Amino acid sequence: MNKLILGRYFPGESWMHHLDPRSKLLAAAYFILVIFLANNWQTYLLLWVFTIFVLYSSNVSFSVYLRGVRPLLWLILFTVFLQVLFTGGGVIYLEWGPITISEFGLLNGAYIFCRFVMIILISTAVTLTTKPIDLTDGINALLRPLRKLKVPVDELSLMLSISLRFVPNLLDETQKVMDAQRARGTEFGAGSLLQQMKTLVPIFLPLFASSLNRAEDMANVMEVRGYQSGEKRSTFRQLSWGIRDTASLLIMLLLTISMIWLRTETTGY
Amino acid sequence: MGKPILEVEELTFKYDKRLEEETLSAVSFTVNKGEWLAIIGDNGSGKSTLAKLLVGLLEPQKGRICIAGTELTDDSKWEVRRHIGLVFQNPDNQFIGTTVQDDVAFGLENVNMSYEEMVPRVNEALRMVEMSAFCEHDPSRLSGGQKQRVAIAGILALKPSIIVLDESLVMLDPKSRRELLSTLNQLKHKESLTIISITHDMNEAAVSDRIMMMKSGRVLKSGPPAQIFIEEQQLEPPFVERLKRELENKGKEVPKAYTTEEEMVKWLCKSCLMV
C-alpha cells in the first residue's frame, strides 16, 4: 500500500506546483479527452512530447513516475494483450482459432498502452504537485455549479478534507497497534489464510474503537466551534487564478489544434 | 474582579433518566470576568459533564446557565458559543483544518466572516499563543503542547469571554504544561480572559484564583488555592506544601500560611540569617 505513488504529494517549488488546482484539474481532464483524438503515430508522438514536457516541468524525478506506473502495469498489459489477440486486420502474423495476431492488433495494442500510461502519468503529475487539500478545494470549486441542483457540495468537500486529514493519523495508529500486538507475540503474514485473518481482529477492533471515539470527539469539536451543516459559511482558503493558469489552458487549446491539424494532414479525416 | 460572566444555578443532570444516580446534582457557582477558576475532583465527580453542559453539548434536566448575560438554551446556544470555547483533552482529535491557520479559521468560517476580516484575526490569535511561525504547518505533525496552543488559538480567534480547558494539559509533558500555563496566565491578564480549567493536576490548580472541589456530582467547597491546600490535607499539594508537611513531620517550624516557592526560599534564607 505504501508503494502507491498516485495520490501522494511531493513538496516543491516548480511551475506546476504553483498552478491553481482548478486549472490543473481542468487541464488533466481535458487531456484525457484530447488523447482520444490521437489515431496515428504522429499524433501519439506529439502527445508523448507534451507528456514528457509536463513531467519535466513538475521537477519530480522520472523514477518516481515510473514507480507510479509500476503497480498498474499488469492491468495495462492484460488489456493490451486482449487488444492484440482479438483485433484483426492488416497483415496477419499468426492465427489460431479465434485468436489472431495481426498488424492492426499490434498497433492498437501499442496505442492502448500509450493511452493508459499517459493518463496515469498526467494524473500522477497533478497529484504529485498539488496538496491534497488544494485538490479538494479545486474539486469543490469546479463542482460548485452543482449546488444549484441541491447537491451538498460544501458538506461533501468538508467531509473529504477531514477524511484526508485523518489518513496519516490512521496509518500511524495502525502501525502502533500492529507493533503492540507484535510485542505480544503476533506474527503477521504467517500461517494459513485463516490464521492470517485471525491476526487481523486484534488490529481492527482497537482501530474501530478509537475511530469511533475520534468521530465523537470531532463531532463535538465541530459543534462547539459553531459548525452547523447547511448554514452559510465563508472560506479562509482562497484560490487565485493567475496568468500561468490562463496560459496553461491556452497550451491545452494549442495542443488540441495541433492534434486536429496532424490528424487531417496525415490521415485526411 | 468584575461582575459575574458565568452564572450556574441548581444545575442537575443525569445521562440515563431511568437511573436514580445523578451525575450532577444542584450545582451552583458563578465566575467573574477575568477570573481563573480551577475545578478539581476525582474521576466520576462530574467535572467533565459540567464542561459539556457549559458549552451546550448536553442539556441539563434542571437548572440554568447564564453566559455574558444570555441564558443558554437550545435556541441561544449558537450565539452563546461565540462567548465560550472548550479545549478538549486529546490534542489529536480536535483539528479540522489541514494547516494550522486553516484550523484557527474554522470557527470564523462558521460565523460567515469575510476573508479580509479573518486574516488579521487568525494572525492575532496565533501570535497570542506564540504559534505564528507555524501557520503553514500540518497540525498533526506538531508536538502535544503546540497542538493545544493551536486549539486555544482557534477559540481566541472568535474573541470569546470564557475559555474552558477540559483536562487539556493532561496529555502533555510537564515542561509544555508549565509553558502553556504561563501563556494562559498572560492571556488572562492582557486580554482579561476568563479561564475555567478542569484538572486533576495540582500544579495547574495552584496557579488559579479559586479552586472549586467537586465530589460525586456536588460542589464540595471552593476557595483560593492557599486556603484549599491548607485545609484539604488529602490533596496532593504543590511541591512547597509537600516540603512544609515533611518538615513539620520532623518537628520543625514552618510558615502557617500558604507559601509560593519564592516566598519559601526567602523564608528559609531569612530564618538562617536570623540565627
Added chain:
Amino acid sequence: MAMQILFDGVTADYQLGPIRSPRVLKSINLEVKPGSFTAIIGHTGSGKSSLLKAMNGLLIPSEGYVEVGNTIIKSSNNKRALKTVRKQVGMVFQFPESQLFGETVEQDICFGPLNFGVPLSQAKEIAKEVVQQVGLDPTILSKSPFSLSGGQKRRVAIAGILAMNPKVLVLDEPGAGLDPVGKKEILNLISSWHHERGLTTLLVTHDMDDVATYAENVIVMENGRIVMHDDKRSVFSNEQQLINWHVDVPDARRFQLKIEQEMGIKFGQVCLTTEELTEALIEVGLV
C-alpha cells in the same frame, strides 16, 4: 534470571514506503545491567521510544546489533530470534488501553501467553493471578474491556504484558494521562514487580519526580543519541548540561538549586526527593 541488554553501534530508521525517515537511532552503544531499573529521559522526538522498540525487535538495526540475554537482533534476522526476544521483553506502549480488543478481559490477558505457546488452561490461571496483582477484582475477567473505566483499562493492558512473564520490562510513559493517585499506584505496582521478580526494567518518562522515586540509573537521549548514562544522582547534579538537552530536574533538586543560589552555599549532596531535601535542610541548619 535477570537479563542484560547490550547495544553495539546500533543505527536504525523507519521506512514507510518511499519516505525514509531520518535516522532515529545513531550509533548507540549501551549496556543495561541485569536487574537494574533505568529511566530514559529526553525531550519529545529525541529517540526514547525508538530505543525501547529496538529492545523488542520492533525496530531492527540497519547497522550494529542489539543483544537481549543470549539472543541477537540485527538486520539479517530470522523470525525465531524476534519471537524469542519478544517473549522475554514485555513492552507496555503509551496509552496501552487503546490496544485492547478482547471480548472479555480474560481473553485479552491470555492473548500474549497463548501466542507464546502457553496452554489455554494455564493461561487462564495466569490471567487470574496477574489481574489481582494489578489491583483488580477477579470478577472483572468476564467483563468486556470496553466497559471499564480509563484507569481499569490501563491496568488490564499492563496485566496483559505481565502475563507473558517477561524477564525484561520496557514501559513508555505508563502513567501518562492518569490522575496523581492512579499514576502512583501503577508505578508502585511496576516497581514492586521489578523487585519481586528480579526484572530488568526500562521506563520512558517525562516526569523527573518519577525518575527520582523509582529509577536507579538514567539514560538521557538527544537527537537519536545517548548523551548520558549514569546513576541518577550524577545525572541530576549536572544541571547546566541538562538545560542544553531540554531536560528538567526533580522538584526537590530545582528547589535545592534555588536555595543554593540565594545563599551562595552548596549542600553536601544532590537531593532528589522531598525527604532528602528535608534532611539536607535540617543538616545545613536552615530550619
